[in-house]
Amino acid sequence: MRTAYRTCPFCEAACGLELTVDGDRVTGARGDREHVFSHGFICPKGAMFGQLTHDPDRLRQPLVDGREASWDEAFDAVRAGLRPVLERYGPHALAIYLGNPNTHTMSGGLYISPLLRALGSRNVYSASTVDQMPKHVSCGYLFGNPLIIPVPDVDRTDFMLILGANPWESNGSLATAADFPGRLKALQARGGRFVVVDPRRTVTASHADEHLFIRPGTDAFLLFGIVHTLFGEDLVDLGDIAGQVSGVSSVRDLAADFAPELVADACGVPADRIRGLARELAAAPAAAVYGRIGTCTVEFGTITSWLVDVVNILTGNLDRPGGVMFPLAPHLTDEAKRGRGFRTGRWHSRVRHLPEVKGELPVATLADEIETPGEEQVRALITIAGNPVLSTPNSGRLDRAVAGLDFMVSVDPYLNETTRHADVVLPPTDAARKGHYDFSFLALAVRNFAAYSPPVLPPEESVPDECDILARLTLMISGQPDTDAAPLHDLLLQQALQKVPAELHDRVTGDHPAERLLDVALRSGAYGDRFGADPDGLNLRKLIDNPHGIDLGPLRPRIPSVLRTPSGTVELVVPPLVLETARLRAALTRRHDDLVLVGRRHLRSNNSWMHNVPALIKGRDRCTLQVSPADADRLSLTDGEPAQVTSRAGTVTVRVEITDRVMPGVVSLPHGWGHDAPGTRLSVAATAPGVNSNILTDELVIDPLSGNSVLNGIPVELKPA
Ligand SMILES: Nc1nc2c(c(=O)[nH]1)N[C@H]1C(S)=C(S)[C@@H](COP(=O)(O)OP(=O)(O)OC[C@H]3O[C@@H](n4cnc5c(=O)[nH]c(N)nc54)[C@H](O)[C@@H]3O)O[C@H]1N2
Ligand SMILES: Nc1nc2c(c(=O)[nH]1)N[C@H]1C(S)=C(S)[C@@H](COP(=O)(O)OP(=O)(O)OC[C@H]3O[C@@H](n4cnc5c(=O)[nH]c(N)nc54)[C@H](O)[C@@H]3O)O[C@H]1N2
Ligand code: SF4
Numbered sequence: 095m096r097t098a099y100r101t102c103p104f105c106e107a108a109c110g111l112e113l114t115v116d117g118d119r120v121t122g123a124r125g126d127r128e129h130v131f132s133h134g135f136i137c138p139k140g141a142m143f144g145q146l147t148h149d150p151d152r153l154r155q156p157l158v159d160g161r162e163a164s165w166d167e168a169f170d171a172v173r174a175g176l177r178p179v180l181e182r183y184g185p186h187a188l189a190i191y192l193g194n195p196n197t198h199t200m201s202g203g204l205y206i207s208p209l210l211r212a213l214g215s216r217n218v219y220s221a222s223t224v225d226q227m228p229k230h231v232s233c234g235y236l237f238g239n240p241l242i243i244p245v246p247d248v249d250r251t252d253f254m255l256i257l258g259a260n261p262w263e264s265n266g267s268l269a270t271a272a273d274f275p276g277r278l279k280a281l282q283a284r285g286g287r288f289v290v291v292d293p294r295r296t297v298t299a300s301h302a303d304e305h306l307f308i309r310p311g312t313d314a315f316l317l318f319g320i321v322h323t324l325f326g327e328d329l330v331d332l333g334d335i336a337g338q339v340s341g342v343s344s345v346r347d348l349a350a351d352f353a354p355e356l357v358a359d360a361c362g363v364p365a366d367r368i369r370g371l372a373r374e375l376a377a378a379p380a381a382a383v384y385g386r387i388g389t390c391t392v393e394f395g396t397i398t399s400w401l402v403d404v405v406n407i408l409t410g411n412l413d414r415p416g417g418v419m420f421p422l423a424p425h426l427t428d429e430a431k432r433g434r435g436f437r438t439g440r441w442h443s444r445v446r447h448l449p450e451v452k453g454e455l456p457v458a459t460l461a462d463e464i465e466t467p468g469e470e471q472v473r474a475l476i477t478i479a480g481n482p483v484l485s486t487p488n489s490g491r492l493d494r495a496v497a498g499l500d501f502m503v504s505v506d507p508y509l510n511e512t513t514r515h516a517d518v519v520l521p522p523t524d525a526a527r528k529g530h531y532d533f534s535f536l537a538l539a540v541r542n543f544a545a546y547s548p549p550v551l552p553p554e555e556s557v558p559d560e561c562d563i564l565a566r567l568t569l570m571i572s573g574q575p576d577t578d579a580a581p582l583h584d585l586l587l588q589q590a591l592q593k594v595p596a597e598l599h600d601r602v603t604g605d606h607p608a609e610r611l612l613d614v615a616l617r618s619g620a621y622g623d624r625f626g627a628d629p630d631g632l633n634l635r636k637l638i639d640n641p642h643g644i645d646l647g648p649l650r651p652r653i654p655s656v657l658r659t660p661s662g663t664v665e666l667v668v669p670p671l672v673l674e675t676a677r678l679r680a681a682l683t684r685r686h687d688d689l690v691l692v693g694r695r696h697l698r699s700n701n702s703w704m705h706n707v708p709a710l711i712k713g714r715d716r717c718t719l720q721v722s723p724a725d726a727d728r729l730s731l732t733d734g735e736p737a738q739v740t741s742r743a744g745t746v747t748v749r750v751e752i753t754d755r756v757m758p759g760v761v762s763l764p765h766g767w768g769h770d771a772p773g774t775r776l777s778v779a780a781t782a783p784g785v786n787s788n789i790l791t792d793e794l795v796i797d798p799l800s801g802n803s804v805l806n807g808i809p810v811e812l813k814p815a
């Protein structure tokens with residue numbers, strides 16, 4: 095028996111785990127009390143690290159046409175499937191879908207970009223367009239770089255306004271903050287306050303100093319009401335960055351038509367509370383507005399995400415301790431560079447003519463591209479760590495479309511609702527056999543820190559690492575010999591070392607290609623040892639020697655060096671946002687008598703893929719339709735009885751749970767369920783399948799600026815089943 099330390103890879107919180115290892119099995123997991131960032135915090139998912147690692151349903155060998163095959167046979171089958179499509183129809187006929195766990199693996203951080211470059215396809219899709227793409231676009235416009243996202247400085251703030259996020263269950267997102275609940279309680283303990291705006295009284299809302307119900311999809315009205323008040327009551331004060339912000343008067347003009355008294359009806363928040371929030375934000379020594387899924391996966395997602403930061407900027411809270419700040423991750427640098435700004439639409443989707451954003455197309459249009467004949471029709475698909483058949487809108491249609499592809503290959507450890515359609519499934523090694531470094535989340539952490547976890551268990555004989563799998567696919571797509579991944583590993587290392595003097599190259603350490611690439615990034619990064627020139631600096635060795643992580647201090651101001659706009663300032667208003675504001679203004683007069691559907695998350699679930707662990711699904715059925723007492727009464731629905739829910743896209747039948755935790759006019763159903771499809775291998779999940787909420791969401795309604803799907807605020811009809 096031994097103890098090993100490892101960062102939890104299951105959500106964005108980046109907790110340190112203390113694992114008990116017995117031979118080649120992880121037999122226990124608890125919070126690492128000495129971890130510099132999580133201080134012993136753990137949630138039920140992290141505690142199941144061993145169970146997830148050793149799940150008997152996990153694939154340990156590739157599947158070719160449903161039968162177990164050797165890795166060589168599997169790669170032969172992929173080559174035989176992909177090459178003819180590429181040769182006959184060109185690169186755009188091959189689409190790729192990248193799922194959420196790519197942001198939690200080193201292979202995702204290091205090997206996806208080269209794969210996409212080799213692919214050269216316009217048909218790149220990912221979970222980003224059912225998630226945070228609006229935030230990338232709004233930050234792209236404001237700061238010139240869609241990857242620069244300010245996070246709430248929750249440990250030092252005095253007042254936090256939380257819109258459409260439920261960190262008590264999700265543990266936070268686009269704000270890596272292990273023990274988010276503990277950090278919010280600490281805020282209250284030091285005399286601060288937080289307010290939650292959500293159409294449901296969530297666990298987070300019930301801990302808040304105030305909870306305001308809001309009609310789904312209308313946060314942009316509320317936020318514009320706040321902006322209007324800030325200008326009208328002379329509360330605008332940009333603080334230290336005032337000289338580095340442009341477009342303030344344009345924002346005032348845009349907000350002119352959104353007086354709190356005019357928007358209150360549409361959003362359901364009283365005008366005096368909207369004004370009150372503006373005053374509180376302006377008066378607090380430091381305040382942070384934070385919005386997440388409920389502000390992104392809505393019709394006006396980009397403008398809402400933008401307004402979140404506009405309010406932060408106008409109240410002087412951008413880049414100030416206790417406000418919202420830019421983390422500095424150890425693998426990145428902090429050099430000021432002239433920027434070219436950000437734009438979308440460098441190409442468009444073939445069928446619906448939707449603009450490219452950040453190199454990808456909206457996943458809401460993937461089914462169109464597969465189903466619609468013509469040149470460049472999608473005929474083959476690669477999925478990596480994704481389950482779009484459960485997680486994207488009108489997934490009933492996508493399920494049928496995917497079934498009609500010429501060829502499909504999935505890199506995934508499970509035979510699930512999506513991968514059951516694959517001709518070949520390539521299962522990567524489990525997390526215990528992978529090294530871990532958070533390329534995505536250290537750049538979103540509410541305190542700067544560094545951590546690397548080497549593999550806990552030795553590699554399994556003959557099972558390739560996920561970096562090797564992606565490297566071989568990359569070589570194959572480029573038409574190069576692909577039986578050995580090494581040439582690509584070598585090429586990437588050479589590229590990473592391009593700016594490093596040749597005499598220092600042999601100082602790079604690491605037992606694995608990903609470790610060597612990380613070592614180069616750390617040594618060249620903001621806190622790096624410059625390959626020995628700065629012995630106090632970071633390198634891979636130092637992170638391995640510090641298994642509880644290295645604290646790098648509270649967030650520090652980064653304006654102007656972080657900015658990449660053409661003007662070198664924070665650019666508050668760009669033309670696409672002006673046009674979108676006009677569309678929002680027109681929506682003010684819409685009627686609001688529809689019943690609308692929103693989602694929800696549960697602490698013991700993670701999107702679609704943790705329902706196969708007995709301890710995580712035991713207990714009462716969680717896939718219920720929450721309905722307010724008033725709506726249940728009006729529609730003659732009975733608690734515990736099934737109801738039929740119908741939208742433009744589809745119909746599901748699901749058990750009703752009557753609760754006053756949802757506001758009247760709103761019903762809620764979690765996503766990631768619906769594990770009753772034939773041909774999967776999820777024996778535990780199949781015992782409590784639930785229904786797929788994305789049968790109901792509509793692929794035709796998107797946030798136009800980002801292409802993001804609208805997953806909240808879906809009009810539905812309801813009747814007893
Ligand atoms: N209605 C509705 N729909 C939603 C949402 C919502 O709030 N409401 N939320 C959306 C959001 S935020 C997201 S991020 C998406 C998620 O959408 P997806 O990423 O498409 O779905 P996941 O359920 O996260 O599926 C993850 C897949 O990765 C596999 N996997 C796990 N670990 C690894 C690994 O190490 N390597 C590889 N190769 N595979 C691995 C799992 O087996 C699983 O198949 O869902 C979205 N869909
Ligand atoms: N336990 C658990 N943790 C997770 C995940 C999980 O599935 N389970 N998924 C991970 C992923 S991929 C992500 S992206 C994050 C998401 O992290 P969060 O955004 O914190 O998670 P959600 O629970 O989806 O919270 C969204 C909230 O928005 C509310 N909402 C819906 N529509 C609106 C609206 O129009 N306006 C407002 N103001 N609120 C609205 C919903 O009621 C819900 O409470 O969680 C991550 N962590
Ligand atoms: S909160 Fe997230 S990172 Fe922490 S233990 Fe739970 S799943 Fe893992």
Ligand SMILES: [Mo]
Nearest residue numbers: 194221225226
């Ligand atoms: Mo997500």
